[in-house]
Amino acid sequence: MKKDDRIKIGGGYEDDSLLRRCDIKGTVLDFIPGYDAGTSAALVRLDAPITCENITGDILVLELRYQSASWDRETQPGSYTVGVDLYSYIPKISMAGEFPSNGWVGLDSHGLVEVIQR
Numbered sequence: 001m002k003k004d005d006r007i008k009i010g011g012g013y014e015d016d017s018l019l020r021r022c023d024i025k026g027t028v029l030d031f032i033p034g035y036d037a038g039t040s041a042a043l044v045r046l047d048a049p050i051t052c053e054n055i056t057g058d059i060l061v062l063e064l065r066y067q068s069a070s071w072d073r074e075t076q077p078g079s080y081t082v083g084v085d086l087y088s089y090i091p092k093i094s095m096a097g098e099f100p101s102n103g104w105v106g107l108d109s110h111g112l113v114e115v116i117q118r
Contacts, residue, residue: 005027027044
């Protein structure tokens with residue numbers, strides 16, 4: 001996955017996950033420092049804002065879930081497993097794990113990302 005790719009985010013760990021209930025698509029804006037040292041997170045602008053737990057935004061930060069995973073690898077559709085956070089602003093770094101959250105909320109710990117257009 002790379003900057004300017006169009007993506008679809010789905011899946012989700014919980015049966016009632018927002019990712020399972022909504023058709024969420026967006027464009028990769030850039031990559032920012034991830035929560036863990038030495039990692040990067042994808043910064044995504046959604047096609048339309050969504051709301052979860054009183055946070056409305058059109059920015060997602062996606063963090064790869066598994067140690068050997070890489071944004072640089074060509075993967076099969078849906079094979080990026082990611083943590084998904086919704087932001088009401090464009091962050092400079094991932095805030096995953098920082099509490100209390102301010103202007104962001106965790107959507108799911110096991111979202112699936114598919115690149116739909118390069």
